[in-house]
Amino acid sequence: MPRKPRIEFPGALYHVMSRGDRGELVYRDDRDRQRWLETLGEACEKTGWLVHAYVLMPNHYHLLLETPEANLVAGMKWLQGTYTQRLNVRHRLRGHLFQGRYKALTVEAEGEYFRIVSTYIHLNPARARLVKVRLGERLRSYRWSSFPEYLTRRRPNWLEVRSVLSATSSGKDDRAGRRRYEAYLESRAVEVEQKRGAGRALEEEWRTLRRGWYLGDETFRDRLLAAVGGLLKGRRRESLEGEEVRANRVQETEELLADALARLGWEPDKVVEGPKGSEQKQVLAWWLRTRSVASRRWIAERLQMGHETRVTWAVGEVQKSKRGPRARCRAQLEKR
Numbered sequence: 001m002p003r004k005p006r007i008e009f010p011g012a013l014y015h016v017m018s019r020g021d022r023g024e025l026v027y028r029d030d031r032d033r034q035r036w037l038e039t040l041g042e043a044c045e046k047t048g049w050l051v052h053a054y055v056l057m058p059n060h061y062h063l064l065l066e067t068p069e070a071n072l073v074a075g076m077k078w079l080q081g082t083y084t085q086r087l088n089v090r091h092r093l094r095g096h097l098f099q100g101r102y103k104a105l106t107v108e109a110e111g112e113y114f115r116i117v118s119t120y121i122h123l124n125p126a127r128a129r130l131v132k133v134r135l136g137e138r139l140r141s142y143r144w145s146s147f148p149e150y151l152t153r154r155r156p157n158w159l160e161v162r163s164v165l166s167a168t169s170s171g172k173d174d175r176a177g178r179r180r181y182e183a184y185l186e187s188r189a190v191e192v193e194q195k196r197g198a199g200r201a202l203e204e205e206w207r208t209l210r211r212g213w214y215l216g217d218e219t220f221r222d223r224l225l226a227a228v229g230g231l232l233k234g235r236r237r238e239s240l241e242g243e244e245v246r247a248n249r250v251q252e253t254e255e256l257l258a259d260a261l262a263r264l265g266w267e268p269d270k271v272v273e274g275p276k277g278s279e280q281k282q283v284l285a286w287w288l289r290t291r292s293v294a295s296r297r298w299i300a301e302r303l304q305m306g307h308e309t310r311v312t313w314a315v316g317e318v319q320k321s322k323r324g325p326r327a328r329c330r331a332q333l334e335k336r
Helices: 030-047 072-091 113-122 162-167 175-194 198-205 207-211 218-232 243-264 268-272 279-291 296-302 309-320 325-334
Strands: 012-019 050-056 060-067 103-107
Touching: 012 072, 012 113, 030 050, 030 060, 030 072, 050 113, 050 162, 060 072, 060 113, 113 162, 113 175, 113 198, 113 207, 162 175, 175 198, 198 207, 218 243, 243 268, 243 279, 243 296, 243 325, 268 279, 279 296, 279 309, 279 325, 296 309, 309 325
Parallel strands: none
Antiparallel strands: 012 060, 012 103, 050 060
């Protein structure tokens, strides 16, 4: 079965989330929740991880996790495996606890991204109505989140709060900064529950967290795609899958196209905007189809050739050409 690649590098930051198998409970009571936090602390001690935010929900959890060393995979294997064993022993259970692989979205460790992810994590109890904000309950009353620990200095040494506080209006980890952070999140909890004002904006902001594969700017995305390219080297193309793999393949195909245009001395816009069945487009379609895993549809859309069957026809025409412009272009591209 193909799997999503795990991008690892020193200092990487991740939004990690994992659900219970078949949507079942991950924590059956407070003793389980406390055992999970103890196990997380052991994992941090073993790996050097720093946790910037966490929340335990009934059937899943969220972490904003930093790995000073490139060891996400090894650490997550130990964390989830060890907790599963401990829970199974306590409740006399057998088998898997978590649903498939955990999700790990790579986050840029600069700018406002600490605020985006930590706010999403800390507001989960309000979004799930586990805290009844409308009835006057405070978000800080939810025990199984790092938010209450942000409001005091009594916190585990693996919980790092300074990056999140500096990314919000809270500022420093002092009494005033903690109060500002509390006011910020409590007001956001009201807006999220009522789905108004800033709450709507936050929901829009969080869409990438739920559906994307990274959170950051274009430079950060390019860095990650280069890392994905390294992971794909020496592997069968079908061994890895996911949006990041598809993005890497598109990037590689675009580079292949740009190289062909440069070697042939063709202007990209003129070629693409030209006739659907032009000889130039036929040559480029042949080049991309025989040198990449790009689909016929993608090539047809990228080169504005119309229906994808034109790509199949173009490949055949170029391959059987013995003389003329198509043959000369083909020979030029095949030179090393």
